Amino acid sequence: MNIAVLVKQVPDTTEIKIDKETGALIRKGIPTITNPDDLTGVELALQLKETYGGNIHAFTMGPSSAKNMLRELYARGIDEATLLSDKAFAGSDTWATSHILASALKKHAFDLVIAGRQAIDGDTAQVGPQVAEFLKIPHVSYVDRVIDYNDGMLKVKKNEEHRMLTLNLPTPALITVLDEAAKPRYMNMFDIFRRSHLPLNQLTCDDLDVSLADIGIKGSPTKVKKTFNKSATQKQPKQTLNPEQAARTILDFIEAKGGQS
Amino acid sequence: MEHILSDQHRLVKKTVQQFVKDTVKPRAKSIDESETFPHDTVESMREMGLFALPFEEIEGGAGGDTLSYAIAVMELSKACATTGVILSAHVSLCAAPISMWGTSYQKETFLRPLLSGESLGAFGLTEPNAGTDAGAQKTVAIDKGDSYQISGSKIFITNAGVADLYIISALTEPEKKHKGISLFIVEADRKGFSVGKKEMKLGIRGSSTRELILDKVNVPKENLLGKENKGFGMIMQILSGGRIGIAAQAVGICEGAIEEALEYTKERTQFGRPISSFQNTQFTLADLETKKEAAKGLLIKAALYKDQGRPYTKEAAMAKLYGAQCATEITQKALQLFGGYGYTREYDIERMMRDAKITEIYEGTNEAQKMVIAGSLLKEGTS
Structure with missing residues (x-):
């Protein structure tokens, strides 16, 4: 089973600072980590490889500092790593990012693409499913367990909070994983010294079949108008209601504010 | 760093x-x-x-x-x-x-x-009457042709009882004293080999420290480590390397204690302010951090010297001496910042203070480190 994992380097903090002018995250000077859900994806890939064989290729789009993250993934046991880095990629939203990642993935044949559910810095959960759409392969998001892989069919458990679904998925396919899917192992000392300096592949815009109109700020349909911390300004009186009354009260409130219920 | x-x-x-x-x-x-x-x-x-x-x-x-x-x-x-x-x-x-x-x-x-990691290892050197004076040991290894028969006892052995393999020092030529010491690899399951009483210690209490008893333990000649009668010089080299490990342990204790103190002094309020805002706390913390960093510097120098193949005996002894002194001082002073709470077992700082003391004693006491440092200094001058 050949697996591609999508990973993102994110700031190691829950207190995100925003550039007031551009609305973008301030990443300078903040230590970075591999996005936790993506690390789960890497671990799941390692476990699948242990059971079904094959190799694991990690892809990330980001600045050159993301090389450190990829070296760490080598030390965790992946076989190949590719960094997609180009000034033309800067400012890409999830749509443009997915386009770039899918273009890189198209150059290889994978049975499975694994992405983390979402990144802790943006929380959109959009990149995984969008990549699947660009690749024209099926996907299942919110996977909390891979049950088995047989005859090209992947059986997974999808967690929809209020219900669990067991789904069969013809491969090649993409899944996005929840942190329940696997517990990341510790890097092994042997692998740190033997593998962390393995060569990384680096691709730029010229290596991919993408048009400049589809990537970067220009290719991003999402425009950040304003980013702000929402603070509670009005204190509403506390009411204790049964669910029916509560729903009614909320709807009345929305309607009173001019919204439609 | x-x-x-x-x-x-x-x-x-x-x-x-x-x-x-x-x-x-x-x-x-x-x-x-x-x-x-x-x-x-x-x-x-x-x-x-x-x-x-x-x-x-x-x-x-x-x-x-x-x-x-x-x-x-x-x-x-x-x-x-x-x-x-x-x-x-x-x-x-x-x-x-x-x-x-x-x-x-x-x-x-x-x-x-x-x-x-299939086997865990230990080193049996110290005896009841041979501590810093390692040459005074009494354990003997008698040449029996194709094997050695080892008899004697060792005390204060780290990892004893849980280790599968021991390096044991013994006299192959007792009359030559320290010039008659050899080292042997002894498996824990050899006949006549047993562990004695478990020491009840002030600190590092999860570590297994016990006596070793060797009652006519036969080990094949292939288990002799290095050359016969060359054990004393080898022991000195082993301890030099070991001092880097203990210096690292000591610096780790220092860093852990400072982290605990930082967390506590930011939380603890007296006179309406966190105690970290008082100058006494700040000056204490500043001193502790400076000392710890100096100890870490010595440790790194010793480790780098060893990695670069340079002589590192003096560096390792200095790193261990100063690191151990810092561990004792820093844990005590950090505990003082906790006041009464620090004296209770609710906080880790009391354990850290108890653990720190051993670093001034094992693998050569502070005094033994000074002997090593002075010996090198008098012979080779300052570096």
Whole structure:
């Protein structure tokens, strides 16, 4: 089973600072980590490889500092790593990012693409499913367990909070994983010294079949108008209601504010 | 310290820190209170390849260096000095000597399992009447043709009772005193080999410290490590390497104590302010941090000298002496910042203070380190 994992380097903090002018995250000077859900994806890939064989290729789009993250993934046991880095990629939203990642993935044949559910810095959960759409392969998001892989069919458990679904998925396919899917192992000392300096592949815009109109700020349909911390300004009186009354009260409130219920 | 670390060093640090946070720190208090050896933590350390860290791949090692080993011991000891010394004794006192002087048979038979973590190692040197005066030991090894018969006893042996393999010093020519000492590799299951009473200690209470009893233990000639009667010089070299491990343990304790004090003094309020806002607290913390960093500097220098193949005996002795002195002082002063709470077992700082003291004693007391440093200084001058 050949697996591609999508990973993102994110700031190691829950207190995100925003550039007031551009609305973008301030990443300078903040230590970075591999996005936790993506690390789960890497671990799941390692476990699948242990059971079904094959190799694991990690892809990330980001600045050159993301090389450190990829070296760490080598030390965790992946076989190949590719960094997609180009000034033309800067400012890409999830749509443009997915386009770039899918273009890189198209150059290889994978049975499975694994992405983390979402990144802790943006929380959109959009990149995984969008990549699947660009690749024209099926996907299942919110996977909390891979049950088995047989005859090209992947059986997974999808967690929809209020219900669990067991789904069969013809491969090649993409899944996005929840942190329940696997517990990341510790890097092994042997692998740190033997593998962390393995060569990384680096691709730029010229290596991919993408048009400049589809990537970067220009290719991003999402425009950040304003980013702000929402603070509670009005204190509403506390009411204790049964669910029916509560729903009614909320709807009345929305309607009173001019919204439609 | 960050400025001299390679990518690999950083990854070692990062992964050990995560392991400490998940496993070592949550267990530190209970293994101290119940005086229990943390077998499951050791099993995880084995899986992570920590026991193989500073050894070459060709002999089954992970391919790391002394600095990466020091980082691992330091990170473990920040939360639990017991866990730190288990690794240090195994690596420096048992695996390293076999790596340095072992025959190819000994490397295959004994070193590989030590590095894979299948076997745990220990070193039997100290005897009831031979501490700093290591040449005064009484354990003897009688040449029986194709084997040696070892008889005697050892005390205060770290990892005793849990180790599978021991390096034991014994007199092959008793009349020559320290010039008649040889080293032997002794498996724990040899007939006549047993462990005696478990020491009840002030600190590092999860570490197994026991007596060893050797009652006519026969070991084959292949188990002689290095040359006959050359043991004393080898012991001095083993202890030099070991001092880097203990210095790392001491610096780890210092760093752990400062972290605890920072957290507490920011939270604890007196006179309507966090006590970290008082000048006494700030000046104390500033002194502790400065001393700890100086100790860490000496440790790194000793580790780098060893990795670069330079003589490092004086550097290792200075790193251990100063690191140990700092560990004792820093834990005491950090505890003082906790006031009455620090004296209770609710906080880790009292355990850290108890753990710190041993670093001034084992693998050569502070006084023994000064003998080594002065010896080198008088011979070679200042560096």
